[in-house]
Amino acid sequence: SSRLKHGSSMPLRTQSRNAAIVVLFSAAFVTVTSSGNQHESLSSPLADACGDGGIVEVALAADENAVDVAGPLIRSAQTNTVHPECLRFHVLIPQSAATEIMKKFMRMLAFHRLMDFSPVESLKVRDALSVSRSMQLHGGSFVRVVPFETAALEQNIKVVGATCRGKACQDTAICRGLEGCAPSRARRLQKATNFARFFLAELLPDLAKVVWVDCDVLVQKDLQPIWKSALASDMVAPTVFLAAFAEASPLKRFYFSEKTISSLWEVKHGMPLNFEGGSFNDGFIIVDLAKWRSLNVTDEVRWWIQQHKMTDPALWKFGTQPITLLIGSGRWQQLPAGLYLGDLGFRQFHELDKGLLNKAAILHFNGEHKPWLPATVSDTNIKQHGMLASWNSHLLETYAAANAPAEWLSAPGARCLFDAAPARVCHVGPLVPGTSTPGLHWHESLERLQNTSVEPTQSLESIVVGHFSASMHAQIPQSILMPWQFSAPDGFVQLLFTRPRRLLGVYLQAVSAQQRISGVQLQVRDETGSKGQWSDACHRHDLIACDPHRGPSYSASSARACWHLADCGALHARQWRLVGWPVGQPFGGVWLEIATDEMSTA
Numbered sequence: 001s002s003r004l005k006h007g008s009s010m011p012l013r014t015q016s017r018n019a020a021i022v023v024l025f026s027a028a029f030v031t032v033t034s035s036g037n038q039h040e041s042l043s044s045p046l047a048d049a050c051g052d053g054g055i056v057e058v059a060l061a062a063d064e065n066a067v068d069v070a071g072p073l074i075r076s077a078q079t080n081t082v083h084p085e086c087l088r089f090h091v092l093i094p095q096s097a098a099t100e101i102m103k104k105f106m107r108m109l110a111f112h113r114l115m116d117f118s119p120v121e122s123l124k125v126r127d128a129l130s131v132s133r134s135m136q137l138h139g140g141s142f143v144r145v146v147p148f149e150t151a152a153l154e155q156n157i158k159v160v161g162a163t164c165r166g167k168a169c170q171d172t173a174i175c176r177g178l179e180g181c182a183p184s185r186a187r188r189l190q191k192a193t194n195f196a197r198f199f200l201a202e203l204l205p206d207l208a209k210v211v212w213v214d215c216d217v218l219v220q221k222d223l224q225p226i227w228k229s230a231l232a233s234d235m236v237a238p239t240v241f242l243a244a245f246a247e248a249s250p251l252k253r254f255y256f257s258e259k260t261i262s263s264l265w266e267v268k269h270g271m272p273l274n275f276e277g278g279s280f281n282d283g284f285i286i287v288d289l290a291k292w293r294s295l296n297v298t299d300e301v302r303w304w305i306q307q308h309k310m311t312d313p314a315l316w317k318f319g320t321q322p323i324t325l326l327i328g329s330g331r332w333q334q335l336p337a338g339l340y341l342g343d344l345g346f347r348q349f350h351e352l353d354k355g356l357l358n359k360a361a362i363l364h365f366n367g368e369h370k371p372w373l374p375a376t377v378s379d380t381n382i383k384q385h386g387m388l389a390s391w392n393s394h395l396l397e398t399y400a401a402a403n404a405p406a407e408w409l410s411a412p413g414a415r416c417l418f419d420a421a422p423a424r425v426c427h428v429g430p431l432v433p434g435t436s437t438p439g440l441h442w443h444e445s446l447e448r449l450q451n452t453s454v455e456p457t458q459s460l461e462s463i464v465v466g467h468f469s470a471s472m473h474a475q476i477p478q479s480i481l482m483p484w485q486f487s488a489p490d491g492f493v494q495l496l497f498t499r500p501r502r503l504l505g506v507y508l509q510a511v512s513a514q515q516r517i518s519g520v521q522l523q524v525r526d527e528t529g530s531k532g533q534w535s536d537a538c539h540r541h542d543l544i545a546c547d548p549h550r551g552p553s554y555s556a557s558s559a560r561a562c563w564h565l566a567d568c569g570a571l572h573a574r575q576w577r578l579v580g581w582p583v584g585q586p587f588g589g590v591w592l593e594i595a596t597d598e599m600s601t602a
Contacts, residue, residue, distance in 0.1 A: 050086040053228035055142075058211045059200055061092040061193035067104045069215040069370075071112040074143070076398070077219040078114075084140035086224060090204055092196045095147040102130060105145065114138050148203055150192035158309045159190040159319050194319050197282065198301040201292045208290045214283040216345070216370055218395065221361035226335060230286040236333050241291035242324075243333040244280035245340035245362070251279045251329065254322040261315060264307055265326070268300065273329060280332060281342055282324035283364045300327050345369045349395070363395060371395060425504055426596050430589020431468060433484055433493065434476035440495075443469040466497040483511045483586035493578045493590065500572035502595040503537065506565040509588030510546055513559035518543060519582060522565050525575035534577065538565040 058077065062070050070091060078084045093101045109115040114137040129135060129145040136142050196203065197212045204210060211227065213219075229235075230243040252275035255261045265273040292298070304323050308315045316322035341352070341360035345367020357363075365371065428439065436442040473488035503524075508517050524537040546562040578590065 049083045051224075051228070053086075053224055055086050055088050056081075056211065056223050056227045057088055057090065057204075057207050057209065058213055058223070059090045059092065059197075059204060060213050060215055061196035062101070062105075062215055063094055063191060063193045064097055064101050064104060066193065066215045067091075067093070067101055068108050070105075071108045071114070073213065073215055073217055073219070074114065074137075074141070075112050075139075077223060078137070078139045078141045079398070080220055081141075081222045081224065083224065085136075085142075087141035088134060089141065089143040090207075090210070091143060091145045092193065092203060093145060093147050094150045094192060096150065098130075098147040102145065105129070109137065109143075146203055148196065148199075153192045153195060153199075156305055156309055157190050157192065157195060157319075158314060190319065197285075197320060198323065199298060200287065201289045201298055204289070208288070210287050210289055212282075212285050212287060214364065214366070216365040217284060218363040218365075219361065220363060221339070223361075226339065226361065227286065230335060231288045231333060237331075239291075239295065239331050240333050241288045241295060241297065241331055242328045243286040243335050244282065244328070245284065245342075246334045246337065247279050247281050247342075249279055251275055251277045251325050253279070254316045254318060254325070256314065256316060260311070261326075264304075264315075268303070273326075277329065278334075279325055280328070280334070281340070281364065281366065282321055283342065283366055284340065284362050285324070286335070297327055340364065342366055344395070424596060426594040427507075427591055428594055429507075429591030430509065431493070431592065432477060432589050433470040433474045439465050441467045443467050445469065466495060466501070468493060468495045470494070483588060485586045486581045486583055489583055490579075491581045491583070493581075495576040495592075497574045497576075500574050501576075502570065502572050503568050503576055503592060504566070504595050505538070505568055505593035506578065507547070507591040507593070508563040509590070510559070510561035510563075511586045511588055513557070513561050515585055516543060516561040517563035517582075517585070517587065519580045520563055520565070520578055521580045522568060523577050523579055524569075524571050524573045525577075527573060527575065537568045537571060537576070539567040539569075541565055 060070060060073065074089055077087060077089075081087055091105065093105075106115075115135075129143070132144050132146050134142040134144045200207070200210055200212065209227075209231065211223065231240065251273075252258060255275075258275050262273050262275070265271075301323060304315075304326055308323075338356065338359050339361040341356055341362070342364035344352075344363055344365040346369070347367075429437065431437060431440065434442060470493045471486075471491045473486050473491050474493070475485050475487055477484040503522065506520075506522050508520055510517050518541075521541070522537045523534045525532055525534050542564045543560055544562055544564045545558050545560050547558070581587075
């Protein structure tokens with residue numbers, strides 16, 4: 001096993017601001033000892049399979065919000081490679097939340113069938129990953145997790161728009177023009193995991209070459225040919241350390257003052273910067289880490305970050321892209337045109353050239369819309385559709401986990417039913433009549449559901465811990481993303497678990513701010529007596545602010561229009577139901593809060 005060495009983060013006093021930032025950045029990172037972090041040696045057959053290119057080393061970074069997205073990325077790269085055993089993923093995570101992220105990472109691997117679901121086996125995997133030792137996944141590829149300290153870096157990151165609120169964000173001169181300064185996007189780009197790409201030489205000291213890939217990427221073709229040809233010593237100059245896909249826009253598009261940037265560039269390089277030169281996207285880049293170290297590129301990154309921080313209001317807009325273009329200017333190799341298709345977070349499928357889509361090896365969902373984030377939606381979508389629709393979701397379908405609803409492939413929350421290291425509460429949903437969700441199976445016949453004797457499904461491809469149905473007056477929607485309602489009084493939704501469960505609460509999603517939910521109650525059936533009577537289970541019933549991330553929020557956004565049931569006692573039962581539905585009122589998804597202290601994970 002390997003050991004992690006934590007650097008000191010004690011305060012520094014120095015005459016030079018730049019010197020302070022260099023030492024501060026260096027001291028704050030978790031570094032991996034070279035003696036304890038060497039990769040497992042390749043067996044002869046494996047070395048022969050990987051050929052001259054060797055193992056493709058892929059680095060990505062994820063916090064607690066992005067770790068689930070790594071599943072489709074890893075699965076797509078593994079599915080489309082000829083030799084998956086020649087792929088190794090290095091997942092960088094913040095040290096401060098390493099324990100919780102590790103649990104979520106385990107859930108993601110189990111959910112995507114990339115590791116055994118056995119709790120004992122899962123603990124072995126977790127222990128191995130916690131010390132950054134590579135583990136082989138189902139399908140053949142390898143993965144290791146590398147925690148790193150983020151506090152000092154976070155103190156020095158500045159992204160324009162991240163701290164402003166309201167209309168002021170768009171009214172400043174620097175935020176007009178290309179893509180503006182959207183606060184939500186700025187705050188997302190300000191995360192330390194986004195800037196981890198600049199410190200791979202320190203975080204992965206045993207690697208000489210690496211692919212950096214953003215989490216919002218899918219891989220459609222084998223990475224081995226790209227990896228092998230990129231940055232070949234006989235094809236590039238000694239100073240070229242980066243390979244990337246070119247973009248049509250010139251380099252100057254991110255910078256507020258060409259004069260200021262050019263002046264700083266000349267200080268560093270003794271020559272003017274060509275603002276009309278080509279640019280590239282840093283969501284998928286291949287880096288020669290050996291050259292990066294010899295050229296001291298990390299010091300350049302720190303210098304630019306500090307200059308940006310000290311400039312009022314700033315040198316550029318957005319996060320890492322402007323820095324990557326500056327350090328790579330004149331020192332990057334263009335990867336083959338046509339193998340990259342980006343801006344999929346801005347463009348819908350019908351706008352794309354299908355020939356380019358099929359040819360591309362890399363699909364990049366850069367932009368505000370993601371197929372795994374139906375809660376991310378523009379004002380235009382709300383006005384045109386009146387609801388949240390997944391974005392280009394069919395491109396993700398091939399790499400979605402088994403049992404995920406076709407309309408919502410990431411099935412947030414339902415992963416908890418597959419968890420090998422669960423949190424205290426599973427937030428399971430969205431439940432919508434007519435559509436099964438992973439772990440909970442929909443039955444059209446309520447009578448059949450009430451009279452059947454259901455048993456837990458043991459197959460990993462179809463884990464079922466419960467069933468649900470609704471009374472006959474429930475109007476079934478065509479999609480999990482559409483609202484539903486009851487057309488007559490006394491409607492109810494009934495749940496039948498394979499064994500007694502404890503429900504801690506229920507969340508009901510409103511469709512709009514004007515259609516507030518109230519009156520719905522959770523009941524439990526006492527199976528100990530002969531009559532099997534139903535009784536109210538929850539003591540608190542609250543109208544609360546809606547959570548757009550809990551499923552399609554339509555136009556309710558965060559309005560105080562959603563319904564929450566809590567303090568539901570300590571009862572364990574197989575049968576539960578929701579009653580008291582208002583007639584004719586549309587509803588969104590239902591989320592169950594299931595206690596995990598007694599949940600079986602097998």
